[in-house]
Amino acid sequence: MSSSSPMSFDQLKTPITEPTQPYKKSFITSLMAAAALRSHSYKEDAxxxxxxxxxxxxxxxxxxxxxxxxxxxxxxxxxxxxxxxxxxxxxxxxxxxxxxxxxxxxxxxxxxxxxxxxxxxxxxxxxxDDMTEEELGFKELEDTVAYMHGYDKEGHPVCYNAYGVFKDREMYEKVFGDEEKLKKFLRWRVQVLERGVKMLHFKPGGVNSIIQVTDLKDMPKRELRVASNQIMSLFQDNYPEMVARKIFINVPWYFSVLYSMFSPFLTQRTKSKFVISKEGSAPETLYKFIRPEDIPMQYGGLSRPSDLQDGPPKPASEFSIKGGEKVNIQIEGIEGGATITWEIVVGGWELDYSAEFVPNAQESYGLVVEKQRKMIHSEEAVRNSFTTREAGKLILSIDNTLSRKKKVAAYRYSVRKSATSG
The missing domain is CATH 1.10.8 (Helicase, Ruva Protein; domain 3)
Structure with missing residues (x-):
C-alpha cells in the first residue's frame, strides 16, 4: 500500500435552529463536569x-x-x-x-x-512474575471482559474492562459459581494487568502507568460486588500508582449513588484521575485521550483485535459532525486503474452515508460507489474498496441533518496503484 496524494476536507453545513430552553444539570452531569475539571488538574509524576x-x-x-x-x-x-x-x-x-x-x-x-x-x-x-503466558482457561473472555488494547495519545497502554456479559446467569455461574472459580478468575484478571505493567518503561520521564477504561453498561453490580471488591483490593495493595487515568464509560444513573458512597474514602489524587462519561458518549470521551485507530470498534474506533498483530496501526483522521450538518470528505489525486480502500466510523451512528467517485474528465459522469444508507449503531466501521478506470476523486458523504447531536468520527484510506501504471 502506498499513501495517496493530499486530501481536501469540505464541510457542507445545514444547521438546525433550536429554541433556547432553560437547562437544569442532573447530578450525574454535575458529577461528570467535576470529574472533568479534576482530570485536567491531575499531573502524572515524571x-x-x-x-x-x-x-x-x-x-x-x-x-x-x-x-x-x-x-x-x-x-x-x-x-x-x-x-x-x-x-x-x-x-x-x-x-x-x-x-x-x-x-x-x-x-x-x-x-x-x-x-x-x-x-x-x-x-x-x-x-x-511467571503468569503472563499461563493458560487459565478464559479464552472466551479475551477481548471481551478485560484486555490490553493499544495506547493513548501519550503512549500509555490501555486496559479495557467490560462486565456486562455477566448479566447472563449461565455465564455468571460458569465464571463465579463457587470460590474456586472466583479465585481462578481473579488470577486471570491479575494476569491481564501484569501484561499491561510489563509494557511500561519504569524510567524517569518514560511511560510508567496505564489507562483503565471501564464500561459500566449492563454490569450486574450486585452479583459482581465480591469479585469487584477483591479485584480493587488486589490492585490497590500491589499496583500503587500504576493507573494514570480511570475512564468510566456508559455510566448509568446509579453510578452517582455509588460514587457518593465511596467518594469520602478516595484520596483527592485518586479522584483527580477519574473521567466519567454517561451512556452513549463513549466515543466522544475516548477520542479526547486515545486516537481512533487505537480505539476498539465497539467504542467508535477503527481498531480490530487482529490489527494488533500487524504492528502499529495506520493513522486515521478525526473529525466531528454537528447536529444538522452534512460533511463531505474528498480524497483527491486518485490515478486511473488504482484501487482505493477506506474505512470510516462514526461514534453514535444513526446517520446516512454514501460514497461517490467523480472522474477528473469533464465529459465523464460520477459513479455511485455506495448508495445512501443508514449507518446504524450495531454496525462495525464501514470498510470498502473501489478500483478506478480513470483519474478522479472519491467523495464520502456523512449526513447528520436529521439529528441534533454532535458526533465524533474518523476515517483512513490507502491507495494501491495498478501494476501497469507508472
Whole structure:
C-alpha cells in the first residue's frame, strides 16, 4: 500500500435552529463536569529524583537504606525485585517503583516499606512474575471482559474492562459459581494487568502507568460486588500508582449513588484521575485521550483485535459532525486503474452515508460507489474498496441533518496503484 496524494476536507453545513430552553444539570452531569475539571488538574509524576522536594528525596533514600538493611544476603537481594527490576543496586528503574509505593503512602517511609514488603510476599506466593503466558482457561473472555488494547495519545497502554456479559446467569455461574472459580478468575484478571505493567518503561520521564477504561453498561453490580471488591483490593495493595487515568464509560444513573458512597474514602489524587462519561458518549470521551485507530470498534474506533498483530496501526483522521450538518470528505489525486480502500466510523451512528467517485474528465459522469444508507449503531466501521478506470476523486458523504447531536468520527484510506501504471 502506498499513501495517496493530499486530501481536501469540505464541510457542507445545514444547521438546525433550536429554541433556547432553560437547562437544569442532573447530578450525574454535575458529577461528570467535576470529574472533568479534576482530570485536567491531575499531573502524572515524571519520576525524576531532581524534581522531588528535599523531604521526598530523603524519604526515597530512607526506604533504600531500610531495604538494604532488610535484604542483606545475596539470596535476599535476588528476591527483592519487581517486574524484572532489582530494587537494590542503584538502578533508576528501581527509583520509579519505590516512588510509586512512597507516593501511595504520602511519603511515609514506614508505611510504604510495609506495603512494599507485603507486595513482595504476595508476588512470590502468587507467582506473579511467571503468569503472563499461563493458560487459565478464559479464552472466551479475551477481548471481551478485560484486555490490553493499544495506547493513548501519550503512549500509555490501555486496559479495557467490560462486565456486562455477566448479566447472563449461565455465564455468571460458569465464571463465579463457587470460590474456586472466583479465585481462578481473579488470577486471570491479575494476569491481564501484569501484561499491561510489563509494557511500561519504569524510567524517569518514560511511560510508567496505564489507562483503565471501564464500561459500566449492563454490569450486574450486585452479583459482581465480591469479585469487584477483591479485584480493587488486589490492585490497590500491589499496583500503587500504576493507573494514570480511570475512564468510566456508559455510566448509568446509579453510578452517582455509588460514587457518593465511596467518594469520602478516595484520596483527592485518586479522584483527580477519574473521567466519567454517561451512556452513549463513549466515543466522544475516548477520542479526547486515545486516537481512533487505537480505539476498539465497539467504542467508535477503527481498531480490530487482529490489527494488533500487524504492528502499529495506520493513522486515521478525526473529525466531528454537528447536529444538522452534512460533511463531505474528498480524497483527491486518485490515478486511473488504482484501487482505493477506506474505512470510516462514526461514534453514535444513526446517520446516512454514501460514497461517490467523480472522474477528473469533464465529459465523464460520477459513479455511485455506495448508495445512501443508514449507518446504524450495531454496525462495525464501514470498510470498502473501489478500483478506478480513470483519474478522479472519491467523495464520502456523512449526513447528520436529521439529528441534533454532535458526533465524533474518523476515517483512513490507502491507495494501491495498478501494476501497469507508472
Amino acid at each position: 519520576y525524576f529524583v531532581s524534581d522531588l522536594k528535599p523531604s521526598e528525596q530523603k524519604a526515597l533514600q530512607d526506604i533504600k537504606d531500610k531495604l538494604t538493611a532488610s535484604y542483606g544476603s545475596e539470596e535476599d537481594r535476588t528476591r527483592c525485585s519487581m517486574w524484572g527490576v532489582p530494587l537494590l543496586g542503584g538502578d533508576d528503574r528501581a527509583d520509579v517503583i519505590l516512588l510509586k509505593f512512597l507516593r501511595a503512602r504520602d511519603f511515609k517511609v514506614g508505611e510504604a516499606l510495609g506495603m512494599l514488603g507485603k507486595c513482595l510476599e504476595w508476588r512470590e506466593e502468587f507467582k506473579a
